[in-house]
Amino acid sequence: MKKSEQWFKHIFNNTGVGILVVDKKRTILEANKTVCDMLGYKYEEVINKHAEIFHISEESSQRFQEITFNTIFKSNTLDLEYKFKHKDGHPVWIKITGDVIKDKDEVLWIVTDIDKRVKFQEELASLNDILNNKLDRQIEALREKDRQLQYQARLAQMGEMLNMISHQWRQPLMSICATTSFLHGKLLINEFEQKQFIEELEIIEDSSEFLSNTINDFRNFFKIDKEKINTSFESIVDTTLKIIKPILSNNHIEIKTKYESYKTIFSLENEIRQVVLNILKNSEDAFIQKNIKDRKILISTFTKDNFTFLEISDNAGGIKPSLLNKIFDSYFTTKDSINGTGLGLCMSKTIIEDNCKGTITAKNNNKNGVDFTIKLPIKK
Ligand SMILES: Nc1ncnc2c1ncn2[C@@H]1O[C@H](COP(=O)(O)OP(=O)(O)OP(=O)(O)O)[C@@H](O)[C@H]1O
Ligand SMILES: [Mg+2]
Structure with a gap:
């Protein structure tokens, strides 16, 4: 016992x-x-x-x-x-x-x-907090970087806009200058013919109106949409071409349109214009970069089921197949830092897919170029 x-x-x-x-x-x-x-x-x-x-x-x-x-x-x-x-x-x-x-x-x-285990858990929790804080700070820093890059992209667009305005203005300004100096000369030698004076003044008036209209066009073009409106691919393309066509022609790029849809979409008109502009600018860049001789862009619209399609097709050399699935990524560019931020197509995808509930795709065509296709639902 x-x-x-x-x-x-x-x-x-x-x-x-x-x-x-x-x-x-x-x-x-x-x-x-x-x-x-x-x-x-x-x-x-x-x-x-x-x-x-x-x-x-x-x-x-x-x-x-x-x-x-x-x-x-x-x-x-x-x-x-x-x-x-x-x-x-x-x-x-x-x-x-x-x-x-x-x-x-x-x-x-x-x-x-269980002291060691609890202390370890406490340490882990505090480490987690530190890590989370660090992560939050880094995410915020990345967001800030993103905001700055978007801002830079916008500034670059503004720069392009100024380029286009000055291009559009050169011709009417020269015509105003030539007409005023002609009239001035006539007055100096006292040769005053009323009918001719009126005609010349009308040229000045028309040219001034053209200058003022271009400014309005550009102002509207670069406005950021707040609300969706009834519009169509055709009217979006026409207003875009009005401001970019002179520059494209200057670079010997021929543009043709083939409209077969004319369907109403309820969407963000100006934002879609930005997308069309981005795509056309990319074609222009590719034509110049690859020094293509016979430069052509075909813009067509068509419908299928309940959707309307916009296809922009160029013969600017195409995109390497291995890069095709990267072109919509943010910051993907094959251009140097002055000519490209790599945000154009990424922003375009966000506009079409997130803001307008459509799709945008790209594929190489049989004309040694690229087809960009935008698909949007037709308004019921
Ligand atoms: N029509 C095209 N032909 C050939 N390559 C193209 C075409 N469109 C786009 N790309 C390729 O896709 C890449 C990404 O285009 P994206 O518009 O996103 O950026 P970026 O034009 O390089 O710069 P930016 O931000 O100034 O637009 C281009 O760098 C180019 O390599
Ligand atoms: Mg671009």
Whole structure:
């Protein structure tokens, strides 16, 4: 008997888990060596003491009492992770599992030290916070970069717009200058013929009106749409050609249109104009870059099912098949940094697919060029 009692005591003290027996008043009746070591006490320092000594504060002890004793005497068992206090004052996280014994008068607590694990989890959580903050900052920095690049792309478009305006203005301005100096000369030599004067003044008026109209066209063209309106591919292409055709002709590019759709779409007119302009500018760049001799662009519209299609087809050399699936990616460009940001087609895709609920695709054609096809739903 004595031997088995000694044997039991040995196991009791040397098992890997802490064991505590506490009565209903929370007096510690038994404690093994593991739990004493875990909390920094000697056996004599805990026996018959109130379990409060293991707690970091009176409130914490009170809370533990409420959580554990209320539950455990109802359901007989309890499993809990809680912050206890080491004898030298530092907190120790433990996992505690309780069982009611001896006709519900006492509780047997099995105590495991989980301090390392909890501290590791806390460290991990704080590292996670740091990482998340860092990530948030980096995402914000990327967004800012994106905003700046979009802004640069817009500035580049403005630059192009100024180019186009000055191109459009040269002819009427020269005509105004020539007419005024002609009239001036006539006045100086006192040769005043009323009918001729009126005709010449009409040339000046027409030219001035043309100047003012071009400014309005450009202003409308570069406005950002807020609302969708009823429009059609044909009217969008016509207004786009009105401002880009002179520049394209200047670069010996012949443009033909073949309209077979004339269907109404309810969409963002100006944004689609930007897309058409981007595609035409890309063709122009390719013609010049590859020094193509016979430069042709065909713009056609047609319908299929409930959709209307716009196809812009050039013979500007085409796109390497391995690059075809990259051209709509942001910042993908084969041009140098002055001539291309690589945002044109990416912005076009966003406009057509996200804002207008259509599709835009590109494929090489049999004319040694590219076909860009935009598909939009016809207004019901
Ligand atoms: N019609 C075309 N013919 C040949 N290559 C083309 C044509 N259209 C587009 N590409 C290729 O697709 C790439 C991406 O075009 P995208 O318009 O997105 O950018 P980019 O023209 O290079 O620069 P930007 O931002 O100034 O428009 C071009 O660099 C070019 O290599
Ligand atoms: Mg482009």
